[in-house]
Amino acid sequence: MGIIRVTNIRIYAFHGCLEEESKIGSDYRVDVAVKANLQISAKSDQLQDTVDYVHINRIVKEEMGIRSKLLEHVAKRILNRIFNEIDIANEATVEVSKINPPIGGNVQMVTIEMTSKRS
Template identity: 80%
Template sequence: MGIIKLTNIRVYAYHGCLVEEGKIGSDYRVDVSVTANLQPSATSDHLKDTVDYVLVNQIVKEEMAIRSKLLEQVCKRIIKRIFNEIDIAEEASVEVSKINPPIGGNVEMVTIAMTLHRSDYSDPTQL
């Protein structure tokens, strides 16, 4: 097994429970790790045999563009897409961080982290 990591994907999005968050938006950081069998790609040297990190980045950007009240929902949507679009993905971990959250204090970021295993679901649509 191996891990493909995308670290510090920066996006501007409109998530949050407050009406203002949906209007003005804020900066986010997303980190993704995908665990898969990377031995076939290490031997073949073919993109089709590995986790395409360009696709993972695209999934993150597309899902971050869909407004949600809770970052938990965003994490789950990203993981669901990874399992649906990357057949060799066995486990996916996603961290979504809101930079400078509006919580009335000096907080650099708030992070929601979620890890799911493909084997936990017989049907990926259950995610």
């Protein structure tokens, strides 16, 4: 077993419950960790035998481009796509952070974290 991490994917998106968030958008950070059996790729040295982090980055960018009111919703969509598209993924954790959220205070970011296992 091993873990592939894609950390600090920076994206500008339009998520949130407030109407103004859908118009002005915000900066987001997404972190993904995928657990999988990496022994095969360690031996074969072939991209098709591992978790392709370019593929993970593409999933994150595409799903972050679809507006959601809640960060939980977009994180769940990312998790669903990981398990639908990456056969060797056994478990995945997604963290979605909104940078400088509009909550009336000096807050660097808010983060939701979700973990799922292949069923």
